[in-house]
Amino acid sequence: MKILSGTSNLKLSKNIAKNLKLKLINTNIRRFADGEIYIEINENIRGNSVFVIQSTSNPANDNLMELLLVIDALKRSSAKTITAVIPYFGYARQDRKVAPRTSISAKVVANLLTNAGANRIVTVDLHAGQIQGFFDMPVDNLFTTPLFSKFIKRKISSKRLICVSPDMGGVARTRALATRLKADLAIIDKRRPAPGKSQVMNIIGDVENKTCIIVDDIIDSGGTIVNAVDALKKKGAKEVFVFITHAVLSGEAAKKIKSSKIKKLIITDSIDNSNKIKNNNKIEVLSIASLMSEAIKRIANSNSVSDLFN
Numbered sequence: 001m002k003i004l005s006g007t008s009n010l011k012l013s014k015n016i017a018k019n020l021k022l023k024l025i026n027t028n029i030r031r032f033a034d035g036e037i038y039i040e041i042n043e044n045i046r047g048n049s050v051f052v053i054q055s056t057s058n059p060a061n062d063n064l065m066e067l068l069l070v071i072d073a074l075k076r077s078s079a080k081t082i083t084a085v086i087p088y089f090g091y092a093r094q095d096r097k098v099a100p101r102t103s104i105s106a107k108v109v110a111n112l113l114t115n116a117g118a119n120r121i122v123t124v125d126l127h128a129g130q131i132q133g134f135f136d137m138p139v140d141n142l143f144t145t146p147l148f149s150k151f152i153k154r155k156i157s158s159k160r161l162i163c164v165s166p167d168m169g170g171v172a173r174t175r176a177l178a179t180r181l182k183a184d185l186a187i188i189d190k191r192r193p194a195p196g197k198s199q200v201m202n203i204i205g206d207v208e209n210k211t212c213i214i215v216d217d218i219i220d221s222g223g224t225i226v227n228a229v230d231a232l233k234k235k236g237a238k239e240v241f242v243f244i245t246h247a248v249l250s251g252e253a254a255k256k257i258k259s260s261k262i263k264k265l266i267i268t269d270s271i272d273n274s275n276k277i278k279n280n281n282k283i284e285v286l287s288i289a290s291l292m293s294e295a296i297k298r299i300a301n302s303n304s305v306s307d308l309f310n
């Protein structure tokens with residue numbers, strides 16, 4: 001087994017490799033002056049099971065293209081199997097036709113990965129579980145719920161906890177966390193009047209004087225979360241903690257969080273945000289490196305991955 005890292009999140013790749021007591025494959029990944037990507041693998045990988053780690057985060061298209069070219073280089077170098085480990089799977093939010101004449105980008109990405117030569121996908125908190133069906137190969141979707149629930153049990157002492165889904169799409173994820181914490185469940189009825197704009201219509205559940213735990217897969221502009229926190233506070237919530245797997249944090253999102261009523265935003269390192277969150281005392285990072293390395297080890301040894309979540 002060997003590990004190769006793309007350039008999108010080298011810090012996470014190094015931590016995963018360290019946990020597995022492996023060195024990252026020696027590569028040369030460069031950009032030509034016109035932006036085209038050049039990939040060269042500087043060691044023999046013939047007959048190896050190779051795990052390629054690359055989040056397709058911003059710049060999504062460059063990072064995706066880099067991943068495709070790495071997979072192609074591995075295929076042409078006679079790797080035995082190629083597993084694309086994509087901690088943050090970009091384009092996942094475009095998983096169906098939301099309006100006439102729109103593309104299903106998640107399916108296009110699945111086709112690209114398949115055609116490039118991937119044999120297996122490993123990802124974390126996929127936006128919609130059914131994206132696994134876009135692939136005719138195994139897809140291991142890892143969950144952060146155990147990581148988040150351990151953190152909450154250790155660090156948040158409130159006896160009046162309620163888990164809140166920021167929209168209808170997140171109910172299953174939120175219920176899974178509430179079950180682990182033996183907490184209540186509330187749901188926010190969110191609407192999107194226009195792309196990128198969110199509006200809270202209603203809160204289903206009683207949040208008064210409670211410690212609210214919002215859990216979501218993605219924070220992008222921050223609109224969903226900031227509006228949800230405001231609405232919960234208006235309904236009498238005591239404090240609001242937010243747990244997000246993929247911190248896209250586009251534009252002014254990190255600033256918005258800093259000046260919001262959020263008690264703490266806990267994100268993972270599926271996307272490297274080291275620069276964006278410097279000096280932001282409202283944001284804390286929980287690493288998924290152990291989760292990912294344990295899953296990779298189990299896959300390489302043909303052991304159960306789902307056991308990780310029992």
Ligand code: R5P
Pocket residue numbers: 093166167169170196198216217218219220221222223224225
């Ligand atoms: C949507 O279904 C996702 O789960 C997130 O709630 C959404 O992507 C967050 O976007 P924003 O931070 O821009 O409101």
